Amino acid sequence: MAVSAPHSLLTCHADSVDLALREARQAAPDGALIAEIAEGVLLLNVPFAQLAEAWRAKPPIFARHLCPATTTLPLPSLDDAETLLILLQNACREALLPHLAPYVPFSVQTRVFDAAVPLKPFAVNTALAALVSAAPLEVRQPQQVISVAIGRLNGQPTAWLGLSAVADNLSSWAGGARRFKHEAGRISRSEFKLLEALEVFRLSTPARGDALDLGAAPGGWTHVLRERGMSVTAVDPAALDPRLLSDPAVRYKRMTAEAFLPTARESYDLIVNDMRLDARASARLTVAYRRLLKAEGWALITLKLPHSERLSALESALESLERAYRIAGARQLFHNRSEVTVHLRPR
């Protein structure tokens, strides 16, 4: 499946470009930014293999998605979708398909950043997938991905194509954009943040286990944990959604986490903390809560980053968490805004 790519496309939050670039420079000091082809989508003059190898050993926090740019294809005409699809098919056939691993599930992930290009991602995905007969198409859980990005470079509409193992892409979703269905009954959009973290960090929630939710209101995370059969102690001075108040498996403590801690006697299978609090203060409080976490349990915290000095705030919060926990993962997820989600295991 290895196919060399002289350039890489890195995706991160629009407000974390500087931090993601810093991570790329640490992994590949000779690399350079060619262009930001869309908000938070960076074309880098760095071989994909170099970044993938460095990040396999130590995943980045702010770089959310990485894919190779093996072929750079200037697109001559913008008014004819058929011609564009044929050009993309030819490029894929020549540069990528000889390297596709047979029998290994694949998918095509296309992102179109230029509204003037008359192509929809689905049309490109379908046209390129139709070329493949040696491997099964598996859109939800591919092991290898043909990535296509269409944007503009120095005013020229351009497509970048590459093939990689999904394990090297930092996310199995196009651009790391993990979207969930908007189901009726959701309490808050924050639910997506927890659902994404459970998936990314591969966390299991023991049915009939006990969870502690710090900063629980209005109750999205409590709702997700209840859906998985856990009993939840929800701590927040703000109001919890009335739908949760009538649930006997939800114990609502209408107080701050600071006030609840000295009164707490129970131990928990997991502790989650989405408190809107300075990252360092929230980390210190999470360390104090360590005594309530069972030895085989896990904790999850969103660290809210300040407007300035984001990196030093994050680093000192992580440092204090390390006094009581092993940092098992730290990522700025698709559903995080100015925050980073951290997965902790007790030391």
Ligand SMILES: C[S@@+](CC[C@H](N)C(=O)[O-])C[C@H]1O[C@@H](n2cnc3c(N)ncnc32)[C@H](O)[C@@H]1O
């Ligand atoms: C982003 S909201 C949490 C959303 C929640 N995870 C959900 O899914 O609905 C942050 C919450 O932190 C709470 N909070 C802030 N400081 C707190 C503290 N010291 N103790 C407990 N909760 C706190 C706020 O009242 C607010 O409800």
